[in-house]
Amino acid sequence: MSIVIDEKKRLFTLHTKNTTYQMKADSLGTLLHVYYGKRTDDSDKSYAICMRGRGFSGNPYEMGRDHKEYSLDVLPQEYSCYGTGDYRISALKVQNGDGSMAAALRFKEYYVSKGKYAIPNLPAVYAKESEADTLEVILEDPSSKVEVHLLYGILEENDIITRAVKIINRGKDRIVLQKAASMNLDWINGDYEWTTFYGGHVTERNVQKSELDHGIHSIGSVRGTSSHHYNPFVIVSDKNTDEEKGGCYGFSFLYSGEFLMEAEKDQVDQTRLICGIHPDNFAWNLQPGEEFDTPEVMMTYSGEGFGILSRNLHKTIRKNICRGEWKEKRRPVLINNWEATYFNFTGEQLVAIAKNAAELGVELFVLDDGWFGKRDDDNSGLGDWFPNEKKLGCTLKELAEKIVECGMRFGLWFEPECISEDSDLYREHPDWAVAIPGRTPNLSRNQLILDFSREDVQDYIIGRLSDIFAETPISYIKWDFNRSICDKYSMALDGLSQGEFAHRYVLGLYRVLEALTGKFPHILFEGCSGGGGRFDAGMLYYTPQIWCSDNTDAIARLKIQYGTSFGYPVSTMGSHVSAVPNHQTRRTTPFSTRGCAAMAGTFGYELDVTKLSEEEKAKVRQQIDRFKEYYDLIQYGEYYRLQAPSDKQCTIWEMADPEGGEALVSAVYHHVEANAAPVIVKVQGLKAEAYYQLHLNMEDIADLPEHAREWFTGQLPYGYKDGEKITGAALQQCGLVIPDALQEFQAWQIHIALCNEE
Numbered sequence: 001m002s003i004v005i006d007e008k009k010r011l012f013t014l015h016t017k018n019t020t021y022q023m024k025a026d027s028l029g030t031l032l033h034v035y036y037g038k039r040t041d042d043s044d045k046s047y048a049i050c051m052r053g054r055g056f057s058g059n060p061y062e063m064g065r066d067h068k069e070y071s072l073d074v075l076p077q078e079y080s081c082y083g084t085g086d087y088r089i090s091a092l093k094v095q096n097g098d099g100s101m102a103a104a105l106r107f108k109e110y111y112v113s114k115g116k117y118a119i120p121n122l123p124a125v126y127a128k129e130s131e132a133d134t135l136e137v138i139l140e141d142p143s144s145k146v147e148v149h150l151l152y153g154i155l156e157e158n159d160i161i162t163r164a165v166k167i168i169n170r171g172k173d174r175i176v177l178q179k180a181a182s183m184n185l186d187w188i189n190g191d192y193e194w195t196t197f198y199g200g201h202v203t204e205r206n207v208q209k210s211e212l213d214h215g216i217h218s219i220g221s222v223r224g225t226s227s228h229h230y231n232p233f234v235i236v237s238d239k240n241t242d243e244e245k246g247g248c249y250g251f252s253f254l255y256s257g258e259f260l261m262e263a264e265k266d267q268v269d270q271t272r273l274i275c276g277i278h279p280d281n282f283a284w285n286l287q288p289g290e291e292f293d294t295p296e297v298m299m300t301y302s303g304e305g306f307g308i309l310s311r312n313l314h315k316t317i318r319k320n321i322c323r324g325e326w327k328e329k330r331r332p333v334l335i336n337n338w339e340a341t342y343f344n345f346t347g348e349q350l351v352a353i354a355k356n357a358a359e360l361g362v363e364l365f366v367l368d369d370g371w372f373g374k375r376d377d378d379n380s381g382l383g384d385w386f387p388n389e390k391k392l393g394c395t396l397k398e399l400a401e402k403i404v405e406c407g408m409r410f411g412l413w414f415e416p417e418c419i420s421e422d423s424d425l426y427r428e429h430p431d432w433a434v435a436i437p438g439r440t441p442n443l444s445r446n447q448l449i450l451d452f453s454r455e456d457v458q459d460y461i462i463g464r465l466s467d468i469f470a471e472t473p474i475s476y477i478k479w480d481f482n483r484s485i486c487d488k489y490s491m492a493l494d495g496l497s498q499g500e501f502a503h504r505y506v507l508g509l510y511r512v513l514e515a516l517t518g519k520f521p522h523i524l525f526e527g528c529s530g531g532g533g534r535f536d537a538g539m540l541y542y543t544p545q546i547w548c549s550d551n552t553d554a555i556a557r558l559k560i561q562y563g564t565s566f567g568y569p570v571s572t573m574g575s576h577v578s579a580v581p582n583h584q585t586r587r588t589t590p591f592s593t594r595g596c597a598a599m600a601g602t603f604g605y606e607l608d609v610t611k612l613s614e615e616e617k618a619k620v621r622q623q624i625d626r627f628k629e630y631y632d633l634i635q636y637g638e639y640y641r642l643q644a645p646s647d648k649q650c651t652i653w654e655m656a657d658p659e660g661g662e663a664l665v666s667a668v669y670h671h672v673e674a675n676a677a678p679v680i681v682k683v684q685g686l687k688a689e690a691y692y693q694l695h696l697n698m699e700d701i702a703d704l705p706e707h708a709r710e711w712f713t714g715q716l717p718y719g720y721k722d723g724e725k726i727t728g729a730a731l732q733q734c735g736l737v738i739p740d741a742l743q744e745f746q747a748w749q750i751h752i753a754l755c756n757e758e
């Protein structure tokens, strides 16, 4: 068992394969955080908590006058409270029945169980009973009788510990939770940096490392969604940590709404991290006997750099968060009509695209925005989820059948959480739109939000979509959401409960998704929020892939997918080959480069195939064959970031078979200058003594003029001959030479396969 408890000392030690976590209830009953990091023994490490009296850091009354060294203001704690002597950022802020803002938690009891706990109505890591253990530590406030259950899920093999909290009002009065974070982690020493992932629409998840020096540092979202602007995932690391060395902690929040991740370095150089629902728009009423469940945080630690940290998360997201039929099944290569047609299409055009694409090996046709209601631009129609048969030239079912006849699956776009003022749904139910009475609500992309906190709205959407899913041969749904939420207010909540709106909205969304994915298990759901505006581990519980960004430019995608890879696996990143000049950046890149970037994701196309030349069509066929050949490696392989997009010339990544049988190294020159240094990278994950054969994909030079192609084939200017055998040790230690760029934005894919030893 991964949980070791010393009853007498009230000492709790959690072990995973490579990490240890420890906490201890002290004589007062405060649950102290003792240790989290590299695996150690079970011995009590609380000796490292050095108590010294600090001026202006008060002492709990029960400690008496002789214990000026005991102060909650400096003690490392498992779950800190506002109002009773800890002046740092805190995890819990309760407004009691008498109006006071105070909570003080004391250890009460604990439970241990096999398997991983679940959280009612919220996404959570799941595991087989034999693969996880749960520790539940119960604390209570003796004055208010508020009970706090700290939940720890331990996935030993994955090096993952999860945390969530249940709060129960066991008192006699109504209380209001003003803040109820999912976790608190205190480091008693060390100087740390944190890596956060900031961005915006079409520029998501840029990597930013900054020092956690004195003061409060925070990222978060008050946009109703997890947002493009900050991802609910951070890494806290030792200074100078890189891909292969240094201690680092990952914290991924399984939540798709407003969040706050904050860190404070205190007066004695201790660092505290708090993650949870953003308190700005949160005030949750708990009547006597009622409970509140926080969303979950998934934590991992690596003593050897960011690479292992990411791979721990990748594995857990793939196996223990994503669910459903499509979790392990090979996902279809798709074509989406959005950038091909935008709103402007006829049923005939769609069938022509599908037919052409099917001939090239594409397996799924996705009909994007514009197929329903009155929807020829973004001014109207949202909410009216009834096919526009005039525009399609037939019923939706007939269109889907025509596409299926081409040998394709059929997929459909929805944006169920929004409503246009110019829609029948709005005319019928104006109170279903989110708006504050007496104020005009903000429009964004000319649309309003449908109040998903309301059960009648949730039921309406479940019913309407179920009808369409049931009567149409649908295999795939793109679930989009194209704005941030403001003017937060629900007509269905009373004035005192409006602080519950933002979280109730997310619970409503999860309820709808749970119902639809449960009823239609054969449908592959892809999440989307103007691209990656809701790319979080919570959504991945319902939609095993998410459209990574509305930016489809291959070079811009290098950066977006690089940032995303720190917290999320390739199998979750929706990525397509689109037309050039690119619609977002106007950049022109070779076809092979676009294919290479899209293969670091779920892979598909988003262009009008009917307009492709025969030569381009041949390239599509080759790319699809290659993607299928390398599918397992790409989607389930171990992911290594070999060179970042911030490098001078070239972004390089690798997917390796966990057994060391093969690897695929992909390199894209994002910048080239004359007389540049050669590009050499150390390949990871190979068996040192084994021999490998290198294969350079020649289609990567298919974009070159013929004479250049011939020259290249004769020269192989990269140190090895194609097909030459070389040891894993040489590739790992001496490195792999990446061929030079022969054109702007050159991409290379080099396949490395184990061969019989000689």
Ligand code: GLA
Residues within 6 Å of the ligand: 338, 368, 369, 413, 480, 482, 528, 529, 530, 531, 547, 549, 550
């Ligand atoms: C969002 C999505 C796009 C497309 C449009 C349609 O921006 O991210 O992929 O579906 O909506 O309106």
